[in-house]
Amino acid sequence: MSDIIRVQDVSYEYERADEQGELAVRGVSMRVKKGEWLSILGRNGSGKSTLIKLLNGLFLPTHGSVTVGNFDTRDENHIWDVRQTVGMIFQNPDNQIVATIVEEDVAFGLENLGVSPKEIRQRVDAALAAVRMSEYAAAAPHMLSGGQKQRVAIAGALAMEPDVLLMDEPTAMLDPGGRREVMETVERLHRERGLTVVLVTHFMEEALRGDRVIVMQDGRAILEGPPRELFAKEAEAICRAGLELPPMAELARRLRAKGLSVPGEPMTVEEMAAAFGALRRERRGKHAG
Amino acid sequence: MPVEVRDLTHTYNEDSPFAAAALRDVSFAIEDGEFLGVIGHTGSGKSTLIQHLNGLIRPTSGTVIVNGLDLSDKSTDLRRVRRRVGLVFQYPEYQLFEETVQKDIAFGPRNLGLDGDEVQRRVEEACALVELPFAAVRDKSPFELSGGQKRRVAIAGVLAMEPEVLILDEPTAGLDPAGRDAILALIRRWHEGGRTIVMVSHSMEDVARLADRILVLDHGKKAMEGTPREVFADAGRLQEMGLDVPAATRLARELSDRGFDVPRDLYTLEELEEALLRAFGEGGSAC
Known part of the structure; x- marks a missing residue:
């Protein structure tokens, strides 16, 4: 499998007005392979959310480099190529829905890119079908359940036809049914379309569904491997990192x-x-x- | 401090085309010292319900009686209730606002008009209750702390009001496993210390581990109410409502279905571990 994202010795420092900055990510090197499902685990404050935001140029590395396809995320001329290749879903479904009708929300990114109305129609329909939300195309987002809202957010990302979907704790605020819906949707997109998935999560069962896991601790990637292998062989290190089996x-x-x-x-x-x-x-x- | 909710209905935007019934004819009671878990799908009315319990919102119809005070009665002084019923919102750390941890926790007690010594006593005690090292954090900005610590500061601000009833809306959402276990252990301790606890949660595991009784909301209505044993008895119905039973329960039933000598009403890994050791350990017959 070829690499779609390459992270080379990356550190990231949050700027603070009053004092010295703090390194949230320290010298991390990693790859995201095309078509894989990579889960990133770690305690609150371990740097995993910072790391995932470095993968689509939302944050730019303080040191080191992040390359998406052929583009360095610091290259301003290609930042939109990067963002189009790598879509992102956040934790709170209510913070990422902008329109008052589901299909308009899914179309939002495309309209901003100046895609033709005919193609927007096709892509929006396809994206809603992919997350099985077609029947809600004309619904108001606030009438949807949490799981449905997250699926709409995923459809909005899919409409951009990304190669990679980044998800930062997408099920943290959902009920068990919503969690099932979202994970089944992601699993299906990954399996049937070869969508590359990078998932940050606190739920170990979700990581189990993926191909590979990276465990973060104090800004560093301390463990890496297939989830089953890590959970079987590295139980102690996983618990020391504030996680569980x-x-x-x-x-x-x-x-x-x-x-x-x-x-x-x-x-x-x-x-x-x-x-x-x-x-x-x-x-x-x-x-x- | 008993709480009684009778035929509670709440409609948002009443008398407008956007009227939406969030709660419909919900009745239940909470006894002194009880631990009530509240579960339900997103949008089932859980948050609306708990905001009634300290008078943040008033019923459209029905009554909420806390320690004999009727909160639906407009002449009731709600401040008398609010200082005894503490409400910790979802992601309470977003509500931190003061310059220092000390000031943030002191904000509530100071507003009660307590004298300086009493405020200080309460701040220090609340810090101890959430296991924050007071001397180390008192002068720090709450925004410098880690996610788990921020949440503790926010909860300490509510505990400093010394509420008899503590309501927590998804207290472990977004926390890592170690942070989650630490907060749950604290909640268990506050309950053992005599407080009445109401905990809203999407984690069937957490509710199963802690609650004496569970209230299940579905589309604004009370769908079930009972002990964990009673509520988790019907996995199919819970799943239809967007909920579930704990993983331990699913395994217990799967094994029982396959003819193993394992009870069907197990809810925690600890209970399951014991039952499996009994069935399979030394001398166990395996079936």
Whole structure:
């Protein structure tokens, strides 16, 4: 897989009026590969939200460089190419909806780019269909549920036809149903269209759905790898970073500590139920033998 | 300080074309020292409901009675209620405004007209209750603190009013797992210290772990009310309402369906761990 975003030894310092600035990101180097789902985990204040905002030129690095496709994010001549390649969704659905009708909201970015009305129509319809919100095209956003609002926000990003979708805790303010809706939508777009996803989240189960995880601590990337591998092998480092294992992985770990050998590396409810099924068969086999 | 809500209806923009019923005929009671969890989909009326409990908004119809005072009665002095019912909004750290932590926490008690010594005592006690090192943070700007610390300062500002009933709207939203566990442990301690707690949450796990009783709102109506056991008994109905049961409960039921000797009414990982060790541990029969 080729790299679509390259982050080279990047530091970022927030400017403060009264005193010395503070490094929120310290010397991070990383890649986002085309078509992958990368999750970024870390405590509040670990630098993960700052890092994700560096990936589309919302923030520009204090040191080092961020390249999106062929463009350095500091290159003002190409900042719109960067933003069009890399769309972004934020935590609060109410803060990113600007229009009073759903389809107008989805069209907002395109209108600003001067896309022809005919093409806007096509792209908006396609984007709403992609998040399964077509029937709400004429609805008022404030009448929608939180999960639906986030799907509209995703449609607004998709209408720009980005290669990468950045999401900063998109489910933090949603109810369980909304969380399911948004994660299923993202998973489908990733799987069916090859959308590259970068997800910042505090929910370990969400990271489990992705291909790769980076754990941030004190502005540095301290762990990197496939989620299942990290949750299985780096449990201690993950807890030290203020995080936790997905609930079922945590349960398996506790049971093993008490001497019950749970087979495999179950991380979801379904996998855990299957693991106990296997354990039962194994024990029955022993009894029979 | 008992709370009684009877036939509470609230309509925003009443008498206008934009009238929207946020709550419809909601009735329930909260007993002294109880921990009530409130769950419901986004827009189900949770935030509207809790704003009635300290008189921030008045019912369109129905009554809210706090410690014998009827908040729907226009002659009731709401300040008497507000100092006893503390409300911590969602993302309370956005409401910090003072120059220093000390001043921010002192703002409420000072407005009560308390003397300087009493204000100081309350500020220090509130800091201790949220486990902030007072000496280290008192002169700092609240805006210099980390996200989790800011939230603690904001909650301390409410605790400094020494409320008997504490209402928290999604106190753990946006916090990392360690920050979430720390806040939940504090809330549990305040409850054990005798306070009545009302906690609104989207986390079924958090509610299952802490609440004595759960109120479920759906499209402005009370859909269910009962112990976690009673409310989480019907996973299908909760899912239809945009909610869920805790992951531990889902596993317990999946295993029970497969014929394992595991109770169906388990809500926390701790309970599940114990049940699985009983069923599978040394001497356990495995089925």
